[in-house]
Amino acid sequence: MSSLIRLILTNSSIRILVYVFAMIVGITIFFLVVGYYTQMRIYEKGELQKLSGVANTLALQIDGNMHQTLYEHFPREEQIKSVTEVDLYYEIHKQLRDARYANNTDSPIYTMVYSEKDGYFNLCVFSDSVYWRSPWKKYRPEHIEYYATGGKIGPYVDEHGTWLSALAPIKNSKGEVVAAVQVDEMFDDFIWRTRKEIGIEALISLFIIGIVAYILLRSIRGILKKEEALTREILQSNQIIEQKNKDITDSIQYAKRIQEAILPSEEIIRKSLPDSFVLFIPRDIVSGDFYWFAEHNDRVLIAAVDCTGHGVPGAFMSMIGNTLLNDIVNQKN
Numbered sequence: 001m002s003s004l005i006r007l008i009l010t011n012s013s014i015r016i017l018v019y020v021f022a023m024i025v026g027i028t029i030f031f032l033v034v035g036y037y038t039q040m041r042i043y044e045k046g047e048l049q050k051l052s053g054v055a056n057t058l059a060l061q062i063d064g065n066m067h068q069t070l071y072e073h074f075p076r077e078e079q080i081k082s083v084t085e086v087d088l089y090y091e092i093h094k095q096l097r098d099a100r101y102a103n104n105t106d107s108p109i110y111t112m113v114y115s116e117k118d119g120y121f122n123l124c125v126f127s128d129s130v131y132w133r134s135p136w137k138k139y140r141p142e143h144i145e146y147y148a149t150g151g152k153i154g155p156y157v158d159e160h161g162t163w164l165s166a167l168a169p170i171k172n173s174k175g176e177v178v179a180a181v182q183v184d185e186m187f188d189d190f191i192w193r194t195r196k197e198i199g200i201e202a203l204i205s206l207f208i209i210g211i212v213a214y215i216l217l218r219s220i221r222g223i224l225k226k227e228e229a230l231t232r233e234i235l236q237s238n239q240i241i242e243q244k245n246k247d248i249t250d251s252i253q254y255a256k257r258i259q260e261a262i263l264p265s266e267e268i269i270r271k272s273l274p275d276s277f278v279l280f281i282p283r284d285i286v287s288g289d290f291y292w293f294a295e296h297n298d299r300v301l302i303a304a305v306d307c308t309g310h311g312v313p314g315a316f317m318s319m320i321g322n323t324l325l326n327d328i329v330n331q332k333n
Contacts, residue, residue, distance in 0.1 A: 017223075021216050028205045036198045043190050044164060048152040051166035051183045054103050056150065058181045059168035061095055062111070067170055068178040071113055071124060080132040089125055089132075096127035096181075107163075107184040111170065112136065114147050114180075124179060143167065148177045155187045162187040252285045252312065259286050259315055262322050264293035272300050288314015292325050301329060 070088040074080055083093050096109045109127040114120075121136040121143065142153045146167045154164035164187050170179040266278050278291060288310045292303040303325065307317035 017216055017219055024212060025209055032198060032202055039194050047164050047185050048154055051185055052152050054099055055166040055168035055181050055183045058099050059170050062092055062170050064170045064172035064178050068172050077133045080130060083130060092125040100127040107186055109183050111179045111181050147180050255315055256286050269293050284311040286315035290318040290322055292322055294329050296329055
């Protein structure tokens with residue numbers, strides 16, 4: 001794994017491919033998350049608008065005086081046990097029931113009255129079963145806030161799940177708020193559906209990303225194979241070059257020994273010239289310059305010679321020059 005990471009970090013082509021793949025994955029995740037929350041917001045807004053419209057319409061249709069009379073005449077919990085038991089209850093129940101079926105809401109529609117004395121809501125008329133004056137204590141602060149004005153609440157969670165709700169006040173002929181109608185919609189079903197849709201989109205995205213990853217891995221393998229072949233070729237070339245350099249260097253070193261063999265010994269020069277010294281610093285192992293020394297007819301002859309060329313060509317010239325000087329002085333006098 002560490003070697004693979006090292007290859008990715010050191011190989012620019014692979015690094016670019018990995019960056020592109022990471023960007024594709026990141027963008028996909030981003031759009032999935034944004035899509036999920038966008039769908040949730042759109043649904044929430046549309047559903048709350050629908051619930052609010054139903055609640056406001058019902059609040060205007062329900063006779064506030066009738067609801068007030070019903071609430072005052074039956075002050076105890078479960079005093080009304082059936083839908084048809086009381087005509088006033090049935091009239092309001094029928095309005096709520098018709099509205100529920102007309103708007104295809106999944107949850108019952110009901111009216112409720114807030115008791116400031118008790119500090120909770122009394123559930124009153126339902127579109128379905130009868131829960132006359134059942135206390136509801138697990139309400140949200142918004143229920144109190146919107147009781148007299150109406151409003152939209154959501155999403156909120158209770159012991160039954162996640163809900164969207166809309167309230168609208170029911171008023172009597174004097175304009176006094178005597179109750180409120182609440183329309184609910186369970187949000188859990190939509191959350192589940194949305195997550196399912198996002199899950200399907202995520203699986204499709206993962207499938208596409210898998211295909212991209214497969215293509216990417218094949219590309220990386222191809223790049224690595226080419227790089228390995230190129231590296232092997234470079235190593236072989238380097239080995240050949242190193243061997244040739246070694247052979248050339250060895251030859252030049254041997255040439256240096258030959259050149260040094262023809263140069264006069266410093267000890268011999270000091271015998272004739274005790275205070276002498278030789279400064280000889282070849283630039284390229286072998287030198288195109290040389291020094292020459294001879295004793296002839298009680299005379300000392302010494303020369304510092306600069307030949308044409310450097311390195312091996314200059315060294316050849318130095319050997320020719322040394323030979324010529326020996327021939328001129330020692331052989332031809």
